[in-house]
Amino acid sequence: MCLVVLLCSAKGSATQWTMTDNDWSVIPDPPSNDQDITVVYRGDDEWVEYEIDGEKPVRVDVTESGRFVIPRKALVGKAGLSLQASGGERGFRVIRFR
Amino acid sequence: MRTKLSTLFALTTAAALATTIESAALVAQSSTVIPPSCATRDGNRHMTVYFAENRVRRVQVLIDARHLSGLSGSRLVRMSFRKDIKGADMYGRIRGNETTPMVVNASFTDAKADMPSAIFRDNHGSKVVEIFRGGLALPRVSPTDGRAVATFASTEAPTFVFKQPLDIVAGKTLCLDFESFPASAGHEWEWPIDAETHRVAGTSRVIGSACWNSKSTPVTTVMESSLRPGMHLKSTSRTPPNTAAAFLMYGLSDQFAFGTVPLPLTIAAPACQLVVSPDVFVPAIFFHRLRASDEGHTSQIVPTPQIAAMYGSTLYLQYLFLVSGATPSLATGNGIAAKFTSDTPTLGVSLVATTNTTGSSGRVFLDFAPVIELESR
Numbered sequence: 001m002c003l004v005v006l007l008c009s010a011k012g013s014a015t016q017w018t019m020t021d022n023d024w025s026v027i028p029d030p031p032s033n034d035q036d037i038t039v040v041y042r043g044d045d046e047w048v049e050y051e052i053d054g055e056k057p058v059r060v061d062v063t064e065s066g067r068f069v070i071p072r073k074a075l076v077g078k079a080g081l082s083l084q085a086s087g088g089e090r091g092f093r094v095i096r097f098r
Numbered sequence: 099m100r101t102k103l104s105t106l107f108a109l110t111t112a113a114a115l116a117t118t119i120e121s122a123a124l125v126a127q128s129s130t131v132i133p134p135s136c137a138t139r140d141g142n143r144h145m146t147v148y149f150a151e152n153r154v155r156r157v158q159v160l161i162d163a164r165h166l167s168g169l170s171g172s173r174l175v176r177m178s179f180r181k182d183i184k185g186a187d188m189y190g191r192i193r194g195n196e197t198t199p200m201v202v203n204a205s206f207t208d209a210k211a212d213m214p215s216a217i218f219r220d221n222h223g224s225k226v227v228e229i230f231r232g233g234l235a236l237p238r239v240s241p242t243d244g245r246a247v248a249t250f251a252s253t254e255a256p257t258f259v260f261k262q263p264l265d266i267v268a269g270k271t272l273c274l275d276f277e278s279f280p281a282s283a284g285h286e287w288e289w290p291i292d293a294e295t296h297r298v299a300g301t302s303r304v305i306g307s308a309c310w311n312s313k314s315t316p317v318t319t320v321m322e323s324s325l326r327p328g329m330h331l332k333s334t335s336r337t338p339p340n341t342a343a344a345f346l347m348y349g350l351s352d353q354f355a356f357g358t359v360p361l362p363l364t365i366a367a368p369a370c371q372l373v374v375s376p377d378v379f380v381p382a383i384f385f386h387r388l389r390a391s392d393e394g395h396t397s398q399i400v401p402t403p404q405i406a407a408m409y410g411s412t413l414y415l416q417y418l419f420l421v422s423g424a425t426p427s428l429a430t431g432n433g434i435a436a437k438f439t440s441d442t443p444t445l446g447v448s449l450v451a452t453t454n455t456t457g458s459s460g461r462v463f464l465d466f467a468p469v470i471e472l473e474s475r
Contacts, residue, residue, distance in 0.1 A: 025286065042146050042288070044463070045332070046323055053388055057314050063143060065185045066290075082387045086321060086332040086397040090453075092385045 024083045024093040033075040033097040039083060041066040048085040053078045128170040129473040131250075132161055133294050133447055136469045140247045141294035144182040145468055147451060149198050149236055149256065150288035152280040156455045158221055159468065161272040162211040162446035171474030173263035174204075174229075177274075178255040178471045179291040181248035187241050191287045194238035199279040202230035202258060206267035212443040213328060213404055214450050216459045221273050221450065229260040233281070236289040248292070250471040256291070266474065274470075277455050296445045296465035300325025305352055305414070305433030306362060309370035310338040312393060318417055318431040325438045328404025330461050335417045337384050337394035338429045343420040344384040344396045349375030352414050352435060366428040373433035374414035382417065401461075402438070410440040 023043035031037045041048050041062050051057040052074055060068050070081070078097065085091035131137040147155050181189070207223035214221050239254050248254055299322040308317040318335040325331065337344055355361055355375040362371040384396035396417065402408060417431040447467035452460030 027286070029286075040288075042150070045321060051387070065144075065188065066146065067185075067188060080388050082395065084334070084395045084397075086334050086399060088383050088397055088399070089385075091334075091397055092395055094385070094387055096388065 022093055023085060023087060023090045026095065031095055031097070033078050034072060036072050037070045037075065039068050039070060041083075041085065043085050043087055043091055045085045045087075045091070048083070050081055050083050052081045057084075127473065127475050128168070129250075129471050130166065130168050132165050132470045132472060133445055133467050134165060136292070136294050138247060140183040141292045141467075141469045143293040143295050143466075144185045144188075144290040145293040146188075146288045146290045148179070148276065148278060148289075148291060148468070149196070149234075151196075151286050152282055153198070153278055153288075154280055154453060154455055155276070155278045156218065156452050156457075156460060157276045157278075158214070158218055158450040158460070159274045159276070159470070160207075160209060160211040160214050160221060160448050160450075161274070161467075163269050163271055165446055166266060166272060166472070167268075169266065169472065169474040171266070173265050173475055174272075174472055175260050175263050175475050176258065176473040177260075178250040178252070178257040180250055180469045180471070181239055181243070181254050182290045182292040183243050183245060183248055185290050186239075186243040188288060188290050189239050190241035191285065192236065192238050192241075192289060193283070193285070193287070196236045196283045196287050196289065197233040197281055198236065199233050199281050200230060201228065201277045201279075203227065203275040204229050204264050205273050205275075206265075206270035207273045209271055209273065211271050211446050211448050212464070214448050214462055214464075216401060216450060216462050218275065218450060218458060218460065222275065223267075223270065223273065226275075227262060227264050229262065229264055230258045231261065234258065255471075256289070263475070279455075292469040294445070294467050294469060295463075296443070297323055298326055298439050298441045298443075298465065299323045300439045301437045303435040303437075305416075305435060306371055306373040308336075308338075308431045309366070309368065309429055312336055312338075316432045316434075318415075318434055320415070320434055320436050325436055326464055327402055327408035327438055328462055329464055330399045330401050331413070331436065332397070332399050333415060333417075333434070334395070334397040335431050337396050337417075338419055338421050339391045339393055340422045341384055341386075341394050341419050341429075342422040342426065344382040345418045346380050346382045346398045347372075347374060347376035347416050347418060348378040348380070348400075349414040349416075350377055351375045352433060365430070370428055370430045372416070372418075372430065374416045376416075376418075399461075404462075408438055409442070410438060412437045
Protein backbone atom coordinates (compact mmCIF):
# COMPACT_ATOMS: atom_id res chain seq x y z
CA MET A 1 0.00 0.00 0.00
CA CYS A 2 1.27 3.42 -0.85
CA LEU A 3 1.36 5.84 2.03
CA VAL A 4 0.66 9.27 0.59
CA VAL A 5 1.87 11.66 3.25
CA LEU A 6 0.80 14.84 1.49
CA LEU A 7 -0.42 15.44 -2.01
CA CYS A 8 1.07 18.82 -2.50
CA SER A 9 4.43 20.13 -3.47
CA ALA A 10 6.01 23.50 -3.04
CA LYS A 11 8.06 25.66 -5.32
CA GLY A 12 10.79 27.46 -3.46
CA SER A 13 11.54 31.12 -3.72
CA ALA A 14 15.21 31.10 -2.90
CA THR A 15 16.18 33.65 -5.52
CA GLN A 16 18.17 36.57 -4.06
CA TRP A 17 17.89 35.60 -0.44
CA THR A 18 17.95 38.34 2.08
CA MET A 19 17.47 36.13 5.13
CA THR A 20 20.57 35.67 7.22
CA ASP A 21 19.95 32.01 7.94
CA ASN A 22 20.62 30.66 4.49
CA ASP A 23 23.62 28.34 4.52
CA TRP A 24 25.25 30.44 1.81
CA SER A 25 26.83 33.84 1.73
CA VAL A 26 29.03 35.51 -0.85
CA ILE A 27 31.73 38.14 -0.80
CA PRO A 28 31.22 40.73 -2.15
CA ASP A 29 27.51 40.98 -1.59
CA PRO A 30 25.89 41.86 -3.92
CA PRO A 31 28.21 39.95 -6.23
CA SER A 32 29.01 40.82 -9.83
CA ASN A 33 30.45 38.94 -12.78
CA ASP A 34 33.49 41.18 -13.17
CA GLN A 35 35.36 40.00 -10.10
CA ASP A 36 36.18 36.86 -8.14
CA ILE A 37 33.42 35.69 -5.81
CA THR A 38 34.26 34.13 -2.46
CA VAL A 39 31.56 31.69 -1.46
CA VAL A 40 30.97 30.74 2.17
CA TYR A 41 28.99 27.59 2.98
CA ARG A 42 27.86 27.11 6.58
CA GLY A 43 25.91 23.89 6.32
CA ASP A 44 27.04 20.40 7.24
CA ASP A 45 27.24 18.71 3.85
CA GLU A 46 30.61 17.25 2.94
CA TRP A 47 30.42 18.49 -0.62
CA VAL A 48 28.38 21.10 -2.41
CA GLU A 49 27.95 22.26 -5.99
CA TYR A 50 27.84 25.53 -7.83
CA GLU A 51 26.51 25.93 -11.33
CA ILE A 52 27.25 28.91 -13.52
CA ASP A 53 24.56 29.75 -16.04
CA GLY A 54 24.88 27.49 -19.07
CA GLU A 55 27.74 25.45 -17.62
CA LYS A 56 27.99 22.05 -15.97
CA PRO A 57 27.84 21.91 -12.18
CA VAL A 58 31.11 21.96 -10.24
CA ARG A 59 31.46 19.86 -7.07
CA VAL A 60 33.46 21.29 -4.14
CA ASP A 61 34.69 19.45 -1.03
CA VAL A 62 33.86 21.58 2.03
CA THR A 63 35.00 19.30 4.83
CA GLU A 64 38.12 21.31 5.67
CA SER A 65 36.98 24.79 4.72
CA GLY A 66 33.56 26.15 3.95
CA ARG A 67 35.08 28.79 1.69
CA PHE A 68 35.94 28.63 -1.98
CA VAL A 69 36.51 31.12 -4.75
CA ILE A 70 34.82 31.23 -8.15
CA PRO A 71 37.21 33.06 -10.46
CA ARG A 72 36.15 36.09 -12.45
CA LYS A 73 37.11 34.50 -15.76
CA ALA A 74 34.44 31.84 -15.24
CA LEU A 75 31.79 34.48 -14.63
CA VAL A 76 32.37 37.01 -17.38
CA GLY A 77 29.31 37.35 -19.60
CA LYS A 78 27.21 35.04 -17.45
CA ALA A 79 23.74 35.90 -16.19
CA GLY A 80 24.17 34.27 -12.80
CA LEU A 81 24.86 31.11 -10.88
CA SER A 82 23.31 28.79 -8.34
CA LEU A 83 24.74 27.36 -5.14
CA GLN A 84 23.29 24.08 -4.05
CA ALA A 85 23.46 21.67 -1.12
CA SER A 86 20.94 19.64 0.79
CA GLY A 87 18.69 21.23 3.37
CA GLY A 88 15.77 22.54 1.35
CA GLU A 89 15.49 26.33 1.23
CA ARG A 90 18.51 26.96 3.37
CA GLY A 91 20.74 24.85 1.14
CA PHE A 92 19.97 26.61 -2.14
CA ARG A 93 20.70 30.08 -3.44
CA VAL A 94 20.42 31.68 -6.86
CA ILE A 95 22.50 34.72 -7.70
CA ARG A 96 21.60 36.93 -10.65
CA PHE A 97 24.10 39.41 -11.94
CA ARG A 98 22.68 42.81 -12.77
CA MET B 99 61.75 36.61 73.61
CA ARG B 100 58.84 34.26 74.18
CA THR B 101 56.53 36.67 72.38
CA LYS B 102 58.89 36.85 69.41
CA LEU B 103 59.16 33.06 69.29
CA SER B 104 55.43 32.57 69.47
CA THR B 105 54.90 35.21 66.77
CA LEU B 106 57.47 33.52 64.57
CA PHE B 107 55.80 30.16 65.18
CA ALA B 108 52.41 31.57 64.32
CA LEU B 109 53.69 33.16 61.14
CA THR B 110 55.48 29.99 60.11
CA THR B 111 52.41 27.92 60.80
CA ALA B 112 50.20 30.31 58.85
CA ALA B 113 52.60 30.29 55.92
CA ALA B 114 52.79 26.52 55.95
CA LEU B 115 49.02 26.26 56.14
CA ALA B 116 48.60 28.68 53.26
CA THR B 117 51.08 26.72 51.19
CA THR B 118 49.24 23.50 52.00
CA ILE B 119 45.87 24.98 51.01
CA GLU B 120 47.32 26.42 47.82
CA SER B 121 48.97 23.13 46.97
CA ALA B 122 45.77 21.26 47.61
CA ALA B 123 43.91 23.64 45.33
CA LEU B 124 46.50 23.22 42.62
CA VAL B 125 46.39 19.46 42.93
CA ALA B 126 42.61 19.43 42.75
CA GLN B 127 42.50 21.57 39.63
CA SER B 128 42.69 19.60 36.43
CA SER B 129 41.58 19.77 32.84
CA THR B 130 40.82 17.40 30.02
CA VAL B 131 40.38 17.77 26.27
CA ILE B 132 37.37 16.29 24.56
CA PRO B 133 37.68 14.26 22.46
CA PRO B 134 40.99 13.08 23.96
CA SER B 135 42.37 12.22 20.51
CA CYS B 136 42.51 15.96 19.77
CA ALA B 137 44.58 16.91 22.81
CA THR B 138 47.71 17.44 20.72
CA ARG B 139 46.43 17.72 17.17
CA ASP B 140 43.98 19.84 15.20
CA GLY B 141 40.61 18.18 14.71
CA ASN B 142 39.56 17.04 11.27
CA ARG B 143 36.57 19.39 10.96
CA HIS B 144 35.47 22.84 12.03
CA MET B 145 32.17 24.25 13.20
CA THR B 146 30.78 27.70 12.48
CA VAL B 147 27.46 27.10 14.17
CA TYR B 148 28.39 28.68 17.50
CA PHE B 149 29.90 31.99 16.61
CA ALA B 150 28.91 34.10 13.61
CA GLU B 151 27.21 37.37 12.78
CA ASN B 152 23.51 37.33 13.68
CA ARG B 153 23.45 33.57 14.21
CA VAL B 154 20.71 31.74 16.09
CA ARG B 155 21.45 28.19 17.12
CA ARG B 156 20.80 25.58 19.75
CA VAL B 157 23.46 22.92 20.01
CA GLN B 158 23.50 20.13 22.58
CA VAL B 159 26.74 18.26 23.09
CA LEU B 160 26.55 14.88 24.80
CA ILE B 161 29.84 13.66 26.26
CA ASP B 162 30.29 10.10 27.45
CA ALA B 163 31.32 9.64 31.11
CA ARG B 164 34.56 7.93 30.12
CA HIS B 165 35.91 11.22 28.80
CA LEU B 166 35.53 12.86 32.22
CA SER B 167 37.10 10.10 34.30
CA GLY B 168 40.53 11.75 34.24
CA LEU B 169 39.35 14.91 35.98
CA SER B 170 40.51 15.01 39.59
CA GLY B 171 38.20 17.77 40.77
CA SER B 172 34.62 17.31 41.78
CA ARG B 173 33.11 20.30 39.97
CA LEU B 174 33.37 21.73 36.47
CA VAL B 175 34.20 25.43 36.54
CA ARG B 176 35.36 26.45 33.08
CA MET B 177 35.41 25.35 29.44
CA SER B 178 36.99 26.58 26.25
CA PHE B 179 36.67 25.96 22.54
CA ARG B 180 39.73 26.00 20.32
CA LYS B 181 40.78 27.88 17.22
CA ASP B 182 40.76 25.80 14.04
CA ILE B 183 44.18 25.80 12.42
CA LYS B 184 43.34 24.28 9.05
CA GLY B 185 40.69 26.90 8.40
CA ALA B 186 42.67 29.79 9.86
CA ASP B 187 42.01 31.99 6.83
CA MET B 188 38.41 32.21 7.98
CA TYR B 189 39.46 34.47 10.89
CA GLY B 190 40.46 37.20 8.48
CA ARG B 191 37.21 39.11 9.02
CA ILE B 192 37.48 39.16 12.80
CA ARG B 193 38.09 42.70 14.10
CA GLY B 194 38.04 42.06 17.82
CA ASN B 195 34.65 43.57 18.63
CA GLU B 196 32.60 40.44 17.93
CA THR B 197 30.41 39.03 20.69
CA THR B 198 27.84 36.25 20.81
CA PRO B 199 25.03 36.39 23.39
CA MET B 200 24.67 32.89 24.81
CA VAL B 201 22.97 30.83 27.47
CA VAL B 202 24.57 27.53 28.38
CA ASN B 203 22.78 24.94 30.49
CA ALA B 204 24.31 21.68 31.62
CA SER B 205 23.36 18.50 33.39
CA PHE B 206 24.54 14.98 34.01
CA THR B 207 22.19 12.51 32.46
CA ASP B 208 21.42 8.88 31.70
CA ALA B 209 21.10 9.74 27.99
CA LYS B 210 23.77 8.06 25.87
CA ALA B 211 26.29 10.03 23.85
CA ASP B 212 26.15 7.30 21.23
CA MET B 213 22.37 7.41 21.01
CA PRO B 214 21.06 10.91 21.69
CA SER B 215 17.42 11.80 21.27
CA ALA B 216 16.48 14.39 18.67
CA ILE B 217 14.29 15.92 21.39
CA PHE B 218 16.42 18.27 23.49
CA ARG B 219 14.56 17.77 26.74
CA ASP B 220 15.08 14.01 26.63
CA ASN B 221 18.86 14.41 26.71
CA HIS B 222 19.00 16.36 29.96
CA GLY B 223 19.20 14.94 33.44
CA SER B 224 16.89 15.92 36.27
CA LYS B 225 19.15 18.70 37.57
CA VAL B 226 19.85 21.29 34.90
CA VAL B 227 22.22 24.11 35.87
CA GLU B 228 22.65 27.39 34.01
CA ILE B 229 26.41 27.68 33.82
CA PHE B 230 26.73 30.71 31.56
CA ARG B 231 24.60 33.65 30.49
CA GLY B 232 25.91 36.71 28.73
CA GLY B 233 27.94 37.90 25.82
CA LEU B 234 30.93 35.78 24.92
CA ALA B 235 33.66 37.94 23.41
CA LEU B 236 35.56 36.29 20.59
CA PRO B 237 39.31 36.91 20.60
CA ARG B 238 40.94 38.42 17.58
CA VAL B 239 43.31 35.81 16.17
CA SER B 240 45.63 35.59 13.23
CA PRO B 241 44.29 34.31 9.90
CA THR B 242 47.70 32.80 9.21
CA ASP B 243 48.91 30.14 11.60
CA GLY B 244 51.77 27.72 11.05
CA ARG B 245 51.31 25.77 14.25
CA ALA B 246 50.11 22.18 14.27
CA VAL B 247 47.47 22.96 16.86
CA ALA B 248 46.17 26.00 18.75
CA THR B 249 45.99 26.35 22.52
CA PHE B 250 43.18 26.86 24.99
CA ALA B 251 44.70 30.09 26.29
CA SER B 252 41.94 32.66 26.71
CA THR B 253 43.82 35.02 24.41
CA GLU B 254 42.97 32.76 21.48
CA ALA B 255 40.19 30.49 22.73
CA PRO B 256 36.52 31.38 23.41
CA THR B 257 36.26 30.66 27.13
CA PHE B 258 33.26 30.15 29.39
CA VAL B 259 33.80 30.76 33.11
CA PHE B 260 30.89 29.04 34.81
CA LYS B 261 28.64 31.34 36.82
CA GLN B 262 28.17 28.42 39.19
CA PRO B 263 30.17 25.21 39.35
CA LEU B 264 28.63 22.02 38.03
CA ASP B 265 28.97 18.99 40.29
CA ILE B 266 30.41 16.04 38.39
CA VAL B 267 28.34 12.88 38.60
CA ALA B 268 30.53 9.88 37.94
CA GLY B 269 29.31 7.41 35.36
CA LYS B 270 26.81 9.79 33.78
CA THR B 271 26.82 11.55 30.43
CA LEU B 272 27.51 15.29 30.43
CA CYS B 273 24.94 17.27 28.44
CA LEU B 274 26.06 20.77 27.48
CA ASP B 275 23.27 22.82 25.95
CA PHE B 276 24.30 25.98 24.07
CA GLU B 277 21.86 28.60 22.82
CA SER B 278 23.24 31.42 20.69
CA PHE B 279 21.25 34.56 20.04
CA PRO B 280 21.70 37.11 17.27
CA ALA B 281 23.97 40.09 17.68
CA SER B 282 25.56 42.31 15.12
CA ALA B 283 29.05 43.72 15.05
CA GLY B 284 28.11 45.68 11.95
CA HIS B 285 29.91 43.41 9.51
CA GLU B 286 29.80 39.82 8.26
CA TRP B 287 31.96 37.54 10.40
CA GLU B 288 32.32 34.02 11.73
CA TRP B 289 34.63 32.47 14.30
CA PRO B 290 35.05 28.77 13.46
CA ILE B 291 35.98 26.37 16.23
CA ASP B 292 37.99 23.20 15.92
CA ALA B 293 35.93 20.00 15.72
CA GLU B 294 36.37 16.30 15.24
CA THR B 295 34.23 13.66 13.61
CA HIS B 296 34.53 9.95 13.09
CA ARG B 297 33.21 9.74 9.58
CA VAL B 298 31.14 6.62 9.06
CA ALA B 299 29.27 6.18 5.83
CA GLY B 300 26.88 3.83 4.17
CA THR B 301 26.93 3.10 0.47
CA SER B 302 24.67 4.00 -2.42
CA ARG B 303 23.99 2.43 -5.77
CA VAL B 304 22.33 4.12 -8.74
CA ILE B 305 19.36 2.34 -10.26
CA GLY B 306 18.38 3.25 -13.81
CA SER B 307 18.62 6.81 -15.04
CA ALA B 308 16.60 10.00 -15.29
CA CYS B 309 14.22 10.21 -18.23
CA TRP B 310 15.28 13.65 -19.41
CA ASN B 311 18.53 14.82 -20.91
CA SER B 312 20.34 16.20 -17.87
CA LYS B 313 23.56 18.24 -17.70
CA SER B 314 24.82 15.98 -14.95
CA THR B 315 24.26 12.34 -14.06
CA PRO B 316 23.17 10.74 -11.89
CA VAL B 317 20.61 13.44 -11.22
CA THR B 318 19.78 12.04 -7.78
CA THR B 319 22.38 11.35 -5.10
CA VAL B 320 22.44 10.69 -1.38
CA MET B 321 25.03 11.93 1.08
CA GLU B 322 26.59 8.61 2.04
CA SER B 323 27.72 9.92 5.43
CA SER B 324 24.04 10.47 6.24
CA LEU B 325 23.37 6.74 5.96
CA ARG B 326 23.65 6.19 9.71
CA PRO B 327 20.68 5.04 11.78
CA GLY B 328 19.76 7.83 14.17
CA MET B 329 20.84 10.63 11.86
CA HIS B 330 19.09 12.19 8.85
CA LEU B 331 19.10 10.74 5.36
CA LYS B 332 19.99 13.49 2.91
CA SER B 333 19.18 13.31 -0.77
CA THR B 334 19.40 15.89 -3.53
CA SER B 335 18.26 15.83 -7.13
CA ARG B 336 18.23 17.91 -10.25
CA THR B 337 14.71 18.51 -11.47
CA PRO B 338 13.62 18.54 -15.11
CA PRO B 339 12.95 21.87 -16.86
CA ASN B 340 9.53 23.37 -16.10
CA THR B 341 8.98 21.29 -13.00
CA ALA B 342 5.61 22.02 -11.44
CA ALA B 343 5.74 19.59 -8.50
CA ALA B 344 8.28 17.24 -6.96
CA PHE B 345 7.81 14.14 -4.84
CA LEU B 346 10.16 11.67 -3.22
CA MET B 347 9.30 8.01 -3.01
CA TYR B 348 10.86 5.77 -0.38
CA GLY B 349 10.53 2.04 -0.75
CA LEU B 350 11.58 -1.30 0.63
CA SER B 351 12.27 -2.93 -2.74
CA ASP B 352 13.59 -2.32 -6.24
CA GLN B 353 12.13 -5.62 -7.47
CA PHE B 354 8.43 -5.26 -6.77
CA ALA B 355 6.17 -2.28 -6.13
CA PHE B 356 3.88 -2.94 -3.18
CA GLY B 357 5.27 -6.46 -3.08
CA THR B 358 3.49 -7.57 -6.26
CA VAL B 359 4.08 -5.31 -9.29
CA PRO B 360 7.36 -6.11 -11.06
CA LEU B 361 9.85 -3.27 -11.44
CA PRO B 362 10.94 -1.35 -13.41
CA LEU B 363 7.55 -0.09 -14.49
CA THR B 364 7.22 2.46 -17.30
CA ILE B 365 4.88 5.22 -16.14
CA ALA B 366 5.44 7.91 -18.78
CA ALA B 367 7.09 8.31 -22.15
CA PRO B 368 9.87 8.35 -23.03
CA ALA B 369 11.30 5.70 -20.73
CA CYS B 370 10.22 7.29 -17.47
CA GLN B 371 10.37 4.32 -15.17
CA LEU B 372 9.40 3.61 -11.62
CA VAL B 373 12.38 1.67 -10.28
CA VAL B 374 11.59 1.59 -6.56
CA SER B 375 8.49 0.60 -4.66
CA PRO B 376 6.66 3.85 -3.76
CA ASP B 377 5.80 2.70 -0.25
CA VAL B 378 6.11 6.19 1.20
CA PHE B 379 5.36 9.17 -1.00
CA VAL B 380 6.24 12.67 0.21
CA PRO B 381 6.24 16.11 -1.42
CA ALA B 382 9.58 17.83 -1.88
CA ILE B 383 10.25 21.53 -2.07
CA PHE B 384 12.00 22.44 -5.31
CA PHE B 385 13.74 25.44 -6.80
CA HIS B 386 14.18 26.91 -10.24
CA ARG B 387 17.54 28.25 -11.25
CA LEU B 388 17.76 31.40 -13.36
CA ARG B 389 14.90 30.34 -15.62
CA ALA B 390 12.05 27.88 -15.20
CA SER B 391 13.20 26.26 -18.44
CA ASP B 392 16.53 25.33 -16.79
CA GLU B 393 16.93 22.20 -14.73
CA GLY B 394 16.16 22.97 -11.11
CA HIS B 395 17.06 21.57 -7.71
CA THR B 396 15.34 19.69 -4.92
CA SER B 397 16.45 18.04 -1.69
CA GLN B 398 15.01 16.17 1.23
CA ILE B 399 16.25 15.47 4.73
CA VAL B 400 14.45 12.83 6.73
CA PRO B 401 15.29 11.48 10.20
CA THR B 402 15.97 7.78 10.56
CA PRO B 403 15.49 5.80 13.77
CA GLN B 404 18.49 4.41 15.61
CA ILE B 405 17.24 0.87 15.91
CA ALA B 406 19.20 -2.32 15.48
CA ALA B 407 17.26 -3.39 12.39
CA MET B 408 18.37 -0.27 10.50
CA TYR B 409 22.07 -1.13 10.66
CA GLY B 410 23.12 -2.64 7.36
CA SER B 411 19.62 -2.36 5.90
CA THR B 412 18.81 -0.95 2.46
CA LEU B 413 16.23 1.70 1.66
CA TYR B 414 15.30 2.64 -1.91
CA LEU B 415 14.38 6.09 -3.09
CA GLN B 416 13.46 7.90 -6.28
CA TYR B 417 12.15 11.37 -7.14
CA LEU B 418 9.04 11.83 -9.27
CA PHE B 419 8.20 15.11 -11.01
CA LEU B 420 5.15 16.70 -12.54
CA VAL B 421 6.28 18.75 -15.54
CA SER B 422 4.20 21.58 -16.93
CA GLY B 423 3.77 22.15 -20.65
CA ALA B 424 1.08 22.01 -23.30
CA THR B 425 0.26 18.65 -21.77
CA PRO B 426 1.42 18.06 -18.19
CA SER B 427 3.58 14.99 -17.89
CA LEU B 428 5.48 12.92 -15.38
CA ALA B 429 9.25 12.51 -15.20
CA THR B 430 11.41 10.27 -13.03
CA GLY B 431 14.91 10.62 -11.70
CA ASN B 432 17.26 7.70 -11.25
CA GLY B 433 16.65 5.44 -8.31
CA ILE B 434 19.05 4.95 -5.40
CA ALA B 435 19.66 1.91 -3.24
CA ALA B 436 20.86 3.44 0.01
CA LYS B 437 22.54 0.96 2.34
CA PHE B 438 22.98 2.07 5.93
CA THR B 439 26.26 1.51 7.69
CA SER B 440 26.70 -1.43 10.04
CA ASP B 441 29.09 0.54 12.25
CA THR B 442 27.90 1.94 15.53
CA PRO B 443 29.21 5.23 17.04
CA THR B 444 32.62 5.18 18.71
CA LEU B 445 33.69 8.75 19.48
CA GLY B 446 31.70 9.05 22.69
CA VAL B 447 30.46 12.53 21.74
CA SER B 448 27.45 13.49 19.64
CA LEU B 449 25.49 16.64 18.83
CA VAL B 450 21.88 17.65 18.47
CA ALA B 451 21.49 20.97 16.69
CA THR B 452 18.83 23.27 15.31
CA THR B 453 18.48 26.77 13.91
CA ASN B 454 15.11 27.14 15.59
CA THR B 455 15.78 27.83 19.25
CA THR B 456 12.08 27.68 20.05
CA GLY B 457 11.77 24.17 18.63
CA SER B 458 11.79 21.12 20.84
CA SER B 459 14.01 18.98 18.64
CA GLY B 460 17.03 19.15 16.37
CA ARG B 461 19.12 17.10 14.01
CA VAL B 462 21.38 14.42 15.44
CA PHE B 463 25.05 14.31 14.46
CA LEU B 464 26.62 11.10 15.73
CA ASP B 465 30.36 10.97 16.43
CA PHE B 466 30.71 14.74 16.09
CA ALA B 467 32.38 16.93 18.69
CA PRO B 468 33.55 20.47 19.07
CA VAL B 469 37.02 20.27 20.59
CA ILE B 470 36.51 21.39 24.21
CA GLU B 471 38.76 21.76 27.21
CA LEU B 472 36.93 21.21 30.50
CA GLU B 473 38.44 22.37 33.76
CA SER B 474 37.50 21.04 37.18
CA ARG B 475 38.30 21.91 40.76
